[in-house]
Amino acid sequence: MDIDRSKISPMMQQYFEVKDKYADCVLFFRLGDFYEMFFDDAIAVSKALELTLTGRDCGLEERAPMCGVPYHAADVYIKKLIDMGFKVAVCEQLTDPAETKGIVVRDVIRVVTPGTLTDSSMLDDGSNNYLCSVYYDEENKTCGVATADISTGEASLCVFEGKDMEADVINELSRCRPAEMIFPENFLSMKTVAEFVKIRLECAVTLRDTVCFRTPDRIDYVKEVFGVKSMPELGISEDGADCYAVCGLFDYIRETQKATVSRFTAIQLMQGDAYMGLDLNARRNLELTETMRSKEKKGSLMWVLDSTKTSMGRRMLRSWIEQPLKSPARIIERLDAVQALYRKSVTLADMQALLERVYDLERLMTKVMYKSATPRDLRSLSATAMQLPALKKELAGLSGSSKLLARLDSEISTLDEIVKLVENAIMEEPPISVKDGGVIRDGFNEELDSLRHIMKHGKDIIAEIEQREKDETGIKNLKIGYNRVFGYYLEVTRSYYDLIPEDWIRKQTLANAERFITEELKNAENSILGAKDKALQLEADIFAEVRDFLATRLEPVQKTASAVAAVDVLCSFADVALRNNYVKPDIAIDGAIDIKAGRHPVVELMLEDEMFVPNDAYIDKKADRMAIITGPNMSGKSTYMRQVALIVLMAQTGSFVPADSAKISVVDKIFTRVGASDDLTAGQSTFMVEMSEVSDILKNATPDSLVILDEVGRGTSTFDGVSIARAVAEHICTSKKLGCKTLFATHYHELIELENELEGVKNYSIAVNKHGGTIRFLRKIVRGGVDESYGVDVAKLAGLPGKVVARAKDLLEEMERAHASERTAAARDDGGQISFGSLGREAALGMLERTNIDELSDEECRGLLKDMLNVINN
Numbered sequence: 029m030d031i032d033r034s035k036i037s038p039m040m041q042q043y044f045e046v047k048d049k050y051a052d053c054v055l056f057f058r059l060g061d062f063y064e065m066f067f068d069d070a071i072a073v074s075k076a077l078e079l080t081l082t083g084r085d086c087g088l089e090e091r092a093p094m095c096g097v098p099y100h101a102a103d104v105y106i107k108k109l110i111d112m113g114f115k116v117a118v119c120e121q122l123t124d125p126a127e128t129k130g131i132v133v134r135d136v137i138r139v140v141t142p143g144t145l146t147d148s149s150m151l152d153d154g155s156n157n158y159l160c161s162v163y164y165d166e167e168n169k170t171c172g173v174a175t176a177d178i179s180t181g182e183a184s185l186c187v188f189e190g191k192d193m194e195a196d197v198i199n200e201l202s203r204c205r206p207a208e209m210i211f212p213e214n215f216l217s218m219k220t221v222a223e224f225v226k227i228r229l230e231c232a233v234t235l236r237d238t239v240c241f242r243t244p245d246r247i248d249y250v251k252e253v254f255g256v257k258s259m260p261e262l263g264i265s266e267d268g269a270d271c272y273a274v275c276g277l278f279d280y281i282r283e284t285q286k287a288t289v290s291r292f293t294a295i296q297l298m299q300g301d302a303y304m305g306l307d308l309n310a311r312r313n314l315e316l317t318e319t320m321r322s323k324e325k326k327g328s329l330m331w332v333l334d335s336t337k338t339s340m341g342r343r344m345l346r347s348w349i350e351q352p353l354k355s356p357a358r359i360i361e362r363l364d365a366v367q368a369l370y371r372k373s374v375t376l377a378d379m380q381a382l383l384e385r386v387y388d389l390e391r392l393m394t395k396v397m398y399k400s401a402t403p404r405d406l407r408s409l410s411a412t413a414m415q416l417p418a419l420k421k422e423l424a425g426l427s428g429s430s431k432l433l434a435r436l437d438s439e440i441s442t443l444d445e446i447v448k449l450v451e452n453a454i455m456e457e458p459p460i461s462v463k464d465g466g467v468i469r470d471g472f473n474e475e476l477d478s479l480r481h482i483m484k485h486g487k488d489i490i491a492e493i494e495q496r497e498k499d500e501t502g503i504k505n506l507k508i509g510y511n512r513v514f515g516y517y518l519e520v521t522r523s524y525y526d527l528i529p530e531d532w533i534r535k536q537t538l539a540n541a542e543r544f545i546t547e548e549l550k551n552a553e554n555s556i557l558g559a560k561d562k563a564l565q566l567e568a569d570i571f572a573e574v575r576d577f578l579a580t581r582l583e584p585v586q587k588t589a590s591a592v593a594a595v596d597v598l599c600s601f602a603d604v605a606l607r608n609n610y611v612k613p614d615i616a617i618d619g620a621i622d623i624k625a626g627r628h629p630v631v632e633l634m635l636e637d638e639m640f641v642p643n644d645a646y647i648d649k650k651a652d653r654m655a656i657i658t659g660p661n662m663s664g665k666s667t668y669m670r671q672v673a674l675i676v677l678m679a680q681t682g683s684f685v686p687a688d689s690a691k692i693s694v695v696d697k698i699f700t701r702v703g704a705s706d707d708l709t710a711g712q713s714t715f716m717v718e719m720s721e722v723s724d725i726l727k728n729a730t731p732d733s734l735v736i737l738d739e740v741g742r743g744t745s746t747f748d749g750v751s752i753a754r755a756v757a758e759h760i761c762t763s764k765k766l767g768c769k770t771l772f773a774t775h776y777h778e779l780i781e782l783e784n785e786l787e788g789v790k791n792y793s794i795a796v797n798k799h800g801g802t803i804r805f806l807r808k809i810v811r812g813g814v815d816e817s818y819g820v821d822v823a824k825l826a827g828l829p830g831k832v833v834a835r836a837k838d839l840l841e842e843m844e845r846a847h848a849s850e851r852t853a854a855a856r857d858d859g860g861q862i863s864f865g866s867l868g869r870e871a872a873l874g875m876l877e878r879t880n881i882d883e884l885s886d887e888e889c890r891g892l893l894k895d896m897l898n899v900i901n902n
Contacts, residue, residue, distance in 0.1 A: 038131050040066070040086040046119050046136060053117035053139060054109060060125070062096040063118070070095045076112055077105060106140055107150045113232065116140045139284040142232040143208025146179045146285075146398060148391050153339035155346060156180065160206035160231075161277035162197070163241050164215050165269035171197050171218065172273030175204050176292065178281060180343070180390035181397075181586055184296040187270045194220045195307075195728060200298075202308040203350050206231050210280050212238040228308065234280075241276035242267075250278050253290055263297045291397045293583050304352040304680055305697035305728075309721055313700040313736075314673055315630070316349050329674060332629045333683060335603040337383035340390055340589055341596025348597060352680035354694055356615045361432045362598065362682025367612050368429040369602035370684070375422055376602050382419045383596050387412045389589035396578050403458035403467045403571065409578065409585075410450035413443035416588070423595065433598070439591035441584040453574050465560075468567050476570065479563040486556035490516065493549060501527050508549070516553045517543040601683045608633070610684035613675075616693045619649035621676060621734070621769065625688035628671035629678065632686065641807035642687070645672045647769045649731060652790050654761055656813065657773040658780060659794030664807040665773040666702060668794075669736045672771060673698050676734060695769070696732040699725040701740060718742075722756060726766070733768040735760065739775060750776045761786045780813030 036044075043066060047055050054073055056063035065073050066084070074081040074095040083091030097105045106116050118140065122133040143159030151157050156177045163172045171193055176183040188196040198221055201209075209231055216222050225233065240246070247266070251257065259266050264274060274295065282288060312320055319327040325334075330349055336342045353359045369376045387408040395401035396409075420440055427434030458467045468476055482489070494508040503524045510516050514535050520528055521541045532544040578585075604610065608629070625642035632640035641664075646652055657665050675685045679692040701721045722740060729735055740756055741749030753776050760766045767788075772779070782789045791813035828836075 036087045042131055042134060046134065050117040050136060053115040056102065056116055056118045058099065058119055058121045058134060061099055063099055063102050064094055064096040066092050066094050077108060103147055103149055110140060110142055136286065138286055141208055141284060143206060144178055144284045146394050151179055153388060154342035156343055158204045158206040159277065160204060160209045161273045162209060162211040162215055163269050163273040163276060164218055166214055166217060170269040172269035173197060173200050174273040174277040175206060176277055179394050181291045181293065181394060183292050184298050185270055185274060186298040192728065194218055197221050198224045199305060199307050201229055202311055208232040208234065210234045210236050210276060212236060212241055240279050241272040246275040246279050247271065249282065250275055252288065253278055253292060262295055289397050291394060293586050302354060304354055304695065310698050310700045313702040314670060317346055327630060327634065329629060332633060333600060333604055335600040336596045337380055338386045338593065338596045339388040340593035341600065344593040345597045345600060348681045352677050354696060356617060356694055359615050359680055359682055363612055365430040365432040365598045366601045366605065366682060366684060368426045368433060369599055370605055372426065373606060375425065376599060379419065379422045380599050380603065382415045383599065385415050386592060389585055393582060393585050396575055397582065399575065401575055402460055403454055403462060404460060406450050406454050406574065407458060410447050413447045416440055416442045436591045436595050439587055441588045443585065443588065446578060446581060449574060449577060462568050462571050465564050465567060468570050473570055476563060476566050479559045479566065482555050482559040483563060489552050489556065493552060501529060503527050516549050517545055518549065519543050605684035608686060610686050611689060613679040613685050613690040613692045616691050619693045620691065621645065621647050621693060622691040623672065623675055623687050626671055626675055627686040628667050629674055629686045631667055643668055643809045649767065649769065651788055653767060653788040654757065654770040654772060655790055655792050656779050656782060657771060657792045658777060658813045664794055666738050668809055669738065669771040669773055673734060673736055695734040696730055698734045699729055700736040701725060702736060702738040726759060729766055729768045731767045735768050735770040737770065737772045739773060750778050754779055757782055758786065761788050
């Protein structure tokens, strides 16, 4: 909107001066009890939030479009705008309007963006809210990815390089799922990553000038934040992609928060080889933290394993699920801790009861550090600290059976100083705001106690002065009154004028009385009327001192919070294991995965009217490295494969697993090619998506990976699909680079021949009970393949009309007869005789079933029988 600024009022000129600095933000401009928006901001926000659009005179012919929100409810409206993709700059009054001549001084005190939220009311307490900074060093072909959650004080850094750099960056972004990303322009030269961010990653993005990432003053600022003299002290180079990613991150935090706050105590250097590799497809297909369809927590692995009692624990549980361990020693350490809790169910219940009374230490400390903590927040800190001695006592009783629990016990501080100070200083049930008063306990500060005495006994002080003046002057009807103009005064009627002392000061003459003041009365007035304001200010000052002292205890609080969160997750694992009959997996190093009576952790809890059918699974790196699983759709193949993957993943997070027993060898990555869907936003068909995912697996899997392949090749014609599926299976089995543990579900019966042709392939199938015209899927995995799809039967189960099902059966029989005739002709040898001798056993049996015997001569039948006997005997 074009505005002639020379004609607008001084206040509106001030508005535009601020707005020019924050052109990409909605400006919340404080006017009294409201934050107001003007011109284009007002028009956009009034539509977005359905607010009434009004106007304000500003010196122009037309009134300026305006809308506003109450300052005390601003966070609610800010959150709505952030969710809609806006950024909000909060412009506050920095001077008191009552004491300011002319325009009140105003400036932006914070910029709120999706990645810089700190207020708990705006955040999901069970998820981190990450801001991510990415810097690509084109010269050295390295990429730094730095992330931070301002609300909890967590910060981490990854550095990637080599031919898989872009894939690694994508996987890291898939893991942390930032709410906001910042990067310089050269980031766009990583085209695959840029495309992923644009199409796949739902987050706000901000393109920033390169200077925001790599100048000496920004490096110095990071050193200041962490209190170090050099970047290598943090494990970071002085001039690489890692350094610039971190500098860009903290420069943005400083710019939005408008303050240098040492909220962060360390940067975690993420070692890529420490955690299992999970790409976006694996996370989505295995439904680790949300379901594919509804994006809800219920129905995900997180939903099953979440018996945490604290927000900190819930966030850490999510992190553990998304980052399964690869170190057998660390995995066993967690499993031993869960076992110790599992065996002491009474102790476990007591610990969870204590954890239920623990508040979110991480986000409370963020409020303390940013000076936004309320009196109730400090009470919450103290209430949490008061649970810690009892929690440590319970941990001490378990430390002998778990090194991890012993270490966590040692990392938890009882925070005695916090408890002592808060309990002595802050009222037991304080108001929300310091401005309301009644925050500081009686007896904590003598001056405050004195002011409160004056406030409480002010009437008594005035009454005492009145009685003393009556006695000293003899004026019997003297009374002390009060009005806003003169304050307190002594009023004397005409009949007692002769008794008025000379040191009284006349203030007002009435028709039949005079009003006076004295120095004593004025001093009392000043004490009484000023006591409330002085008390409120003193309380605010004392509260600030208490809060600032707590800020000096950031490191022990942060360390305690992390340890308590880990205890909460381990307790959650033990509790879930007890309730769901899970077992402790054995962690092996021979490469084998051996699961007895395994169950799908989610599906078994979702079933209401039937029991889940458990299944065994065995797969290794040698003779059983690929399982070809055949069977009809809807029979349970996908559930079975996901179940194996989830059991392996659960074990590597440190959780017990749903099985009678399980021996798990650590896998470095899990890949999944499951389901079929178009990716319209990327312009890819179902088949293209499928082939892209398979290609990614073949490029990045290793012999230590676990691969789940479901119906490869079904998005194209039958012959193409069979060819692709077989070629993929052969490549995985024969490639020296791959040879990974693979579960391969298919409806292409031709693949069952691979068992006799390739080492390491075994056939499995879903057991089916077929009786008369009906079928029943037994959900049981059995040895051997099948060569019938039961597609028409599945269609019937799905509710397809009877006429359609009947017609489909007729058509199927016709096509099978025609196909059998073609196969019979194809099987004749050079002499015109039927010969199956060259076929594999299962293929020959399948051909026999489809061969039309009526078309064969007696001699052909005798030859066929001979060939079949040879095949079976061999």
